[in-house]
Amino acid sequence: MKLLPINCNSYSCKYTTTSQTATGQNNKISKPVFKSLWSPKTPDLSERFQYGLQALDEQSVLVVTSNEASSNMMLETYADNIDIPVMKKYTLHVKKGELKDCDELNSNFAIYKKNNKYYILSLSEHPLKNLRVDMSKEAYNKDNLLSGGKIKELNNGVIIHTGEMIWETSGEKHKFVFTPPKISETHSAEKYLEVSNVKNLKEFNKRTINALNTPEPKTNYTKGITFEDIGGLDDVIETLKKYVVRPINYPEVYKNIRLNKGILLWGPPRCGKTLLGKALANEANAKYREYNANEFKSSTVGTSENNIRQVFKQAAADAPSITFIDEFDSIAKTRDGSSNARFDDPMVNQLLGCMSDLEKCAAPAFIIAATNMKKLIDPALLASGRFGLHIEVHMPDLEGLKQIFNIHTKKQHIMNDVSVKELSQTMLENKFNGSDVAEMVTDAFFNGLERLELNKKMDNKTLVFSDLEKIALSKSDFLKAIQRIVKQKI
Numbered sequence: 053m054k055l056l057p058i059n060c061n062s063y064s065c066k067y068t069t070t071s072q073t074a075t076g077q078n079n080k081i082s083k084p085v086f087k088s089l090w091s092p093k094t095p096d097l098s099e100r101f102q103y104g105l106q107a108l109d110e111q112s113v114l115v116v117t118s119n120e121a122s123s124n125m126m127l128e129t130y131a132d133n134i135d136i137p138v139m140k141k142y143t144l145h146v147k148k149g150e151l152k153d154c155d156e157l158n159s160n161f162a163i164y165k166k167n168n169k170y171y172i173l174s175l176s177e178h179p180l181k182n183l184r185v186d187m188s189k190e191a192y193n194k195d196n197l198l199s200g201g202k203i204k205e206l207n208n209g210v211i212i213h214t215g216e217m218i219w220e221t222s223g224e225k226h227k228f229v230f231t232p233p234k235i236s237e238t239h240s241a242e243k244y245l246e247v248s249n250v251k252n253l254k255e256f257n258k259r260t261i262n263a264l265n266t267p268e269p270k271t272n273y274t275k276g277i278t279f280e281d282i283g284g285l286d287d288v289i290e291t292l293k294k295y296v297v298r299p300i301n302y303p304e305v306y307k308n309i310r311l312n313k314g315i316l317l318w319g320p321p322r323c324g325k326t327l328l329g330k331a332l333a334n335e336a337n338a339k340y341r342e343y344n345a346n347e348f349k350s351s352t353v354g355t356s357e358n359n360i361r362q363v364f365k366q367a368a369a370d371a372p373s374i375t376f377i378d379e380f381d382s383i384a385k386t387r388d389g390s391s392n393a394r395f396d397d398p399m400v401n402q403l404l405g406c407m408s409d410l411e412k413c414a415a416p417a418f419i420i421a422a423t424n425m426k427k428l429i430d431p432a433l434l435a436s437g438r439f440g441l442h443i444e445v446h447m448p449d450l451e452g453l454k455q456i457f458n459i460h461t462k463k464q465h466i467m468n469d470v471s472v473k474e475l476s477q478t479m480l481e482n483k484f485n486g487s488d489v490a491e492m493v494t495d496a497f498f499n500g501l502e503r504l505e506l507n508k509k510m511d512n513k514t515l516v517f518s519d520l521e522k523i524a525l526s527k528s529d530f531l532k533a534i535q536r537i538v539k540q541k542i
């Protein structure tokens with residue numbers, strides 16, 4: 053019988069999956085909805101706020117945050133304090149500096165609505181020091197400030213009474229205005245569940261918020277990148293096929309074998325590690341998520357470990373999945389070159405614990421850790437059963453540079469005077485990595501436009517369609533590009 057690659061979605065393990073959460077209740081509910089309110093098209097914070105508040109019905113929360121990962125964790129931590137059944141979550145991203153002169157917005161908070169009143173929940177262990185609601189007539193009351201984990205009603209429950217929310221810094225007011233929300237028909241008409249059916253609200257919210265915190269799949273992010281788009285790393289690709297792609301595509305073959313779920317990709321910068329992670333996900337038809345390990349770090353006690361747990365939990369729930377963690381050394385460091393970091397570094401400890409849980413679970417969830425500094429990583433993490441498979445992603449050799457050149461010029465017209473071998477030799481002598489090759493092609497294109505005087509035509513608005521057909525890159529375009537990159541490298 054011929055075995056065909058399959059995409060398996062149902063693996064059981066100790067983690068709760070999104071689908072279990074969504075269907076685990078005896079209610080008429082569909083999957084929880086997640087929506088991010090950040091879009092470059094809505095740059096103004098007050099506008100986004102208005103939009104967010106309008107979107108709130110009595111089954112949703114609006115999380116205001118500059119760090120989504122940590123606010124998600126905290127929302128789970130404080131889920132017990134929300135006394136509406138949460139079925140939707142909106143995230144309002146606040147960029148640093150967007151709240152002018154308001155350095156104090158280091159805490160995240162969530163807003164929800166009940167009986168037409170708004171409630172603010174601090175998603176931090178610290179009180180929202182500078183957040184207050186302008187109560188116009190009533191005096192500003194310190195007790196009304198929210199502290200972690202507790203919901204207090206501001207101004208007897210009417211939170212956005214005046215339609216203004218004000219942040220204060222050292223007595224000076226910095227405000228951004230949002231008017232009282234109009235209840236949008238579309239949102240209020242959406243009914244997700246019969247509230248009366250929810251017997252245990254705390255339990256219910258724990259489950260739904262957990263599911264809501266599952267970020268949207270970033271499958272588009274991989275933009276259809278496959279192994280064909282990677283040059284000079286045939287050996288690495290073969291290893292990844294052996295340990296990841298085939299085991300995911302043909303689970304029947306590997307069902308009695310323990311898979312290496314932790315993989316370390318190490319090597320010099322800009323040689324294709326991230327590219328490999330994305331291609332791997334597409335080749336294995338697996339869900340892809342990418343993180344920078346620095347995002348996990350938090351100054352709040354316990355949050356960094358919580359973030360790590362969440363990422364592993366997500367990976368298992370997504371299986372088959374590829375979770376790519378860049379700059380892994382930043383959370384997996386050995387201290388002073390000793391192998392004792394795990395004893396005093398809670399993040400290393402957490403990683404060890406999560407890896408051992410992942411090993412035990414049947415889900416094909418692969419964690420790909422990437423680093424430029426393998427030496428810094430705690431040896432305990434590099435042992436077998438953890439990140440036990442180490443793959444070097446090396447600099448390209450002559451053949452590799454030729455391949456990378458061909459990949460990046462696939463859609464360009466190249467003139468006959470270009471010798472790929474000669475160019476690659478020059479690149480090799482100048483220690484070009486994959487990213488340098490990509491940049492050289494882009495630069496050569498700009499040089500070509502200049503040589504053909506198409507820049508002038510664009511400026512004079514005399515460019516015609518047939519001019520585009522003239523664009524072909526010459527040897528001199530490439531050499532000029534190489535020169536610029538080499539000069540910058542010094």
Ligand code: ATP
Nearest residue numbers: 281282283321322323324325326327456486487490
């Ligand atoms: P870092 O260590 O700095 O995170 P990295 O090793 O993850 O870098 P990538 O982000 O994968 O490097 O590469 C950056 C860009 O360089 C890619 O998007 C691609 O355009 C190009 N590139 C790098 N290596 C290769 C390669 N081997 N084949 C084709 N293109 C490559």
